[in-house]
Amino acid sequence: MSTLQHKQLTFNKNITLANDGEKISSDSGLILIKEFMNRIGFSSMLDEQVKLTDSRRNPDHTYNDIIEQLLLQHIAGYSKVVAANRLRLDPIFKTIFSSKSTLAS
Structure with a gap:
């Protein structure tokens, strides 16, 4: 069985997914x-x-x-709009x- 060790992303090359638990x-x-x-291409x-x-x-x-931000909030289970202020x-x-200076709140 293969596991995720390290994976580079395309939307942000600075992020590396790793399975090291840190x-x-x-x-x-x-x-x-x-x-x-x-x-x-969403x-x-x-x-x-x-x-x-x-x-x-x-x-x-x-x-x-x-x-897009609201969609991802809902996918994560943050269905209330007020959650954006904390998120x-x-x-x-x-x-x-990361391409935005701040998120909508």
Whole structure:
């Protein structure tokens, strides 16, 4: 039986998954979901298919960024919108959305 020893991700080359048990998180499975989303081009599909009129001035996050964050929150079991305020400090969510300076709250 093969096990995961070390695996490089494509959505963020700085992340390496390892099976050494040093740093453990209950939400680390989201990294694999984000990798899957990256491989199928989820963000591109979202940009192509979802067109929302944004009348906000100087938004920090696009609506599609917020949709992706909410989707991953729900997958992780954080169904309440108020969880975003706490999750924006979560190391796994910060890693998944490392291209953003901050997460939506």
